[in-house]
Structures are given as structure tokens and as C-alpha cells.
Amino acid sequence: MKGRRKFLKKSLLSTSLLLPIASHTKPIFREYPAGVKPMILSTWNHGMPANDKAWQVLSETGNIVDAVEEGVKVTEIDLDNLSVGLQGLPDREGIVTLDASIMKGTGECGSVAFVRQVKHPITLARKVMENTPHVMLAGEGARQFAIKEGIPLEEEVLSRKAEKAYQEWKKKANYQPIINIENHDTIGMIGIDAEGKMAGSCTTSGLAYKMHGRVGDSPIIGAGLYVDDEVGAATATGLGEAVIRICGAFLIVELMRQGWTPQEACEEAVRRMIQKHPDIADIQAGFLAINKEGEHGAYAVQPGFNYAKHSTNEKILIDAKSSFK
Ligand code: SD4
Numbered sequence: 001m002k003g004r005r006k007f008l009k010k011s012l013l014s015t016s017l018l019l020p021i022a023s024h025t026k027p028i029f030r031e032y033p034a035g036v037k038p039m040i041l042s043t044w045n046h047g048m049p050a051n052d053k054a055w056q057v058l059s060e061t062g063n064i065v066d067a068v069e070e071g072v073k074v075t076e077i078d079l080d081n082l083s084v085g086l087q088g089l090p091d092r093e094g095i096v097t098l099d100a101s102i103m104k105g106t107g108e109c110g111s112v113a114f115v116r117q118v119k120h121p122i123t124l125a126r127k128v129m130e131n132t133p134h135v136m137l138a139g140e141g142a143r144q145f146a147i148k149e150g151i152p153l154e155e156e157v158l159s160r161k162a163e164k165a166y167q168e169w170k171k172k173a174n175y176q177p178i179i180n181i182e183n184h185d186t187i188g189m190i191g192i193d194a195e196g197k198m199a200g201s202c203t204t205s206g207l208a209y210k211m212h213g214r215v216g217d218s219p220i221i222g223a224g225l226y227v228d229d230e231v232g233a234a235t236a237t238g239l240g241e242a243v244i245r246i247c248g249a250f251l252i253v254e255l256m257r258q259g260w261t262p263q264e265a266c267e268e269a270v271r272r273m274i275q276k277h278p279d280i281a282d283i284q285a286g287f288l289a290i291n292k293e294g295e296h297g298a299y300a301v302q303p304g305f306n307y308a309k310h311s312t313n314e315k316i317l318i319d320a321k322s323s324f325k
Contacts, residue, residue: 037192037294037311037312038058038191038192038193038194038311038312039191039192039290039294039296039309039310039311040054040055040058040067040068040071040189040190040191040309040310040311041189041190041191041288041290041296041307041308041309041310042054042071042072042187042188042189042190042288042307042308043185043186043187043188043189043235043237043286043288043305043307043308044185044186044187044237044305044306044307044308045306045308045317046075046078046081046084046185046187047187047189047307047308047317048308048315048317049074049075049078050071050072050074050075050187050189050308051071051189051308051309051310051315052074052310052315053070053071053073053074054067054068054070054071054072054189054191054310055067055071055310057070057071058191058193062193062194063193064104064191064192064193064197064198064199065102065104065126065199067191067193067199068102068189068190068191068199068200068201069102069122069123069126069201071189071191071201072084072100072122072187072189072201072202072203073120073122073123075187075203076119076120076121076122076203077119077120079159079161080161081185082159082161082162082165082185082205082208083185083186083204083205083206083208084185084186084187084203084204084205085098085119085121085203085205086098086117086118086119086154086159086205087159087161087162088159088162088204088205088206088208089162089165089166089205089208089209090158090162090166090205090208090209091206091209091210091211091212091214092173092209092210092211092212093212094158094166095116095156095212096116096156096158096162096205097114097115097116097205097206097212097213098112098114098115098116098118098121098203098204098205098206099111099112099113099114099115099121099203099204099205099206099215099216099218099219099224100112100121100122100124100125100201100202100203100204100218100219101125101201101202101203101218101219101220101221101224101225102122102125102126102129102199102200102201102202102225103129103199103200103201103221103225103226103227103233104129104197104198104199104227105197105198105199105227105228105229105230105233106229107228108129108130109129109135109221109225109227110125110126110127110128110129110130110132110134110135110136111125111128111135111136111137111219111220111221112124112125112128112136112137112138112142112219113136113137113138113139113142113215113219113220114138114139114142114213114214114215115137115138115139115142115143115146116143116156117143117146117153117154117155117156118142118143118146118151118153118154119151119152119154120151121203122201122203123151124137124142124145124146124149124151125201125203125219127145127149127151128142128145131149132145135221136219136221138215139213165208166209169208169209173209185237186202186203186204186206186216186218186224186237186238187201187202187203187204187237188200188201188202188218188224188225188235188236188237188288189201189202189235190225190227190233190234190235190288190289190290191233191290192233192290192292192294196229196292197229198227198228198229198232198233198290198292199227199233200225200226200227200233200234200235201225202218202219202224202225202235202236203218204216204218206218206240207239207240215240216240216241216243216244217236217240217241217243217244217248218236218240220244221250222247222249222250223236223240223243223244223247223248223249223250224236224240224243224248224249225249226249226250226252226253227253228253228257229292230257230292231253231254231256231257231291231292232253232256232262232289232290232291232292233249233253233289233290234248234249234250234252234253234256234262234265234266234287234288234289234290235249235287235288235289236248236249236285236286236287236288237285237286237287237288237305238283238284238285238286238300238301238305239283239284239285242273242276242277242280242283242285243273243285245273245276246269246272246273246276248269248273248285248287249287251265251268251269251272252265252266252268252269252287252289253265253289255268255269256289256291261291261295261297262289262290262291262295262296262297263289263295263296263297263298263299264297265287265289265297266286266287266288266289266297266298266299267297267299267323269287269299270285270286270287270299270300270301270322270323271323273285273301274301274323280301281324283301283302284300284301284302284304284305285300285301286298286299286300286301286305286320286322287299287300288307288320294311296309298318298320298321299320299321299322299323300320300321300322300323301322301323301324302322302323302324303322303324303325304322305319305320305322306318306319306320307320
């Protein structure tokens, strides 16, 4: 550790690079030590604008926790997104309930589950992490905590798109707790800063037309999100029940600790999920992971999963491989 710190200090002094950082507003420049590669990864194509914001924040502040919070906040208010934030699809009673978690590579973490009327559940999750002795607050307690923290509550009305979809769903009210290829896009974001510190965030309105009270994997530390500075980070998307059953994100980080690459670890997690689910042909779930060297990987049950990557020299969307073709 000492050696590494010495190396970083030395490389900062002697060989620092002046690299342009992409931003949708203005170009930002920041010095990064040679050999250390900050990176932000997010699930799905809505990860592109979320990554832009996260990268801008990381470039301006150097704070990876601020970056992963601010990044996913973009998705939480994206009116086109029907599975993150208050504009998301409701449960079968017509009520939108949100789940979110945030975690630092040091082990500090916070989450909220089954919370209503909160525009940025990720910010509330961070407040649980920083301002309480707890990890997770749920339901009415989480909402009361938001009020106590001075977070204004939003009016409880469905977005235009969600209302239309809900009315359509109600015609049959077919309760099928599955996520197929069209019905998902929670955002999970994981990132590493120039000093190798990591953080992650995950936020969702969960499964469309779920039972009232249902909570998915996204706010469960170790299922939807896990981060450990010694190893790496992982996040999940898709049918939360399947992810929870294998402790997906924690499993991937632990496999990476044993030397598996992020890609191999994601594939193994999907393999275990498939093993436990006879109905897997109808299910979509996938994982995204990074290790502390900045290697990354992703894998899903079904085709169609992709992830956004933002680094010093790249801003791209990558198609993940899948078990079913
Ligand atoms: C959940 N994992 O609540 C979330 C949903 C999701 O893409 O990821 N959708 O089960």
C-alpha cells in the first residue's frame, strides 16, 4: 500500500497527463496521474447521459460518490424512462414505489426501499448512509426521513406515459412477475476515481405492476449493488427476485477477489441464476462489473443488455453478451 502511494505521488509529480474530459456542457480539464484510469460504467443506454453527468462531477470535484449520485439523478428525472424515478410504471394498485442504494468502496452504504413521493431516492439513500446509523430505510419510515432531511415530497400522480400504460395493463390486469426484454431498465452505475477509490449507485421504480410492497434487488446491498475498494464493484439489472436469490453483486465481487475477471464473474453469476430458475427463458437479468485495475465486463440471460462506459479517452455503449442467443 505504502509502495503504491509512493508510486502514485511520484507519477503525479513527474508524468501527470493533461487529458480532455468530455462533457455535454463545456470541456473540462483535469490532471490524472499516469497509470490510474478513472472510469464510469452504467447499465443500459440511458447510462450515456448519466455517465456524462457523473464524469463532469468527477472531473470537477474528484469525488466518486458525488459522481455516482449525480449521474443517476439524471435518469431519475428522465421522463422517457418508465422504470426509474417517479415517472416510472406503478405497482398493480397504481402507486409508484422506488428503491435505491449507494455504496462506497470502504463499505459504507445506504439504501431506501418501497419509498413514495421522493424525486431522488438515490439522494435519500445517501442521506441514510451519511446521516443515520442504519443501512436501509423502507416505506413510510423512509418518506418521513426525507421530510426530516428537508427533501420536499412530490405530488403523487402518474406521469402521462405511465398512466397510459397502466390503464392499458388494467384491461387484463395480468399479474406476471417477470421482466422480459422490453420491460426493464433500472440504472446501476459503478465507478473508479483517479486514486482507485470506488463507488456505486442503483435506482429503480422496480418491476412494473408488482404487488404493492414488493422490493427488488436494487436497494439490497450485495444483490443489486456491491463495492469493495480492495477488489471491484458490481451492479445488477433485470428481475430482482432472481438476482436476490444468488446475492448477485456480492457473488461477483467475491469471485473477482478470487481472481476471476469481471467478465468471467458476471458469466458465472448468470450461470447460477439459470441453474436456479426453470422458467429462465422468460426472464431477463444481467450484471455489470469492474475490478480495481479498471477491467470490466457484463453478461445477461437474454440478448439486448448493454452498458455505457466513460473513461478518459472513450465514451461508448457496449453490447453485453448473453447466455441465450
Ligand atoms: C427490480 N432489478 O426491481 C429491478 C428492476 C430492473 O431493469 O432492474 N429493471 O427487480
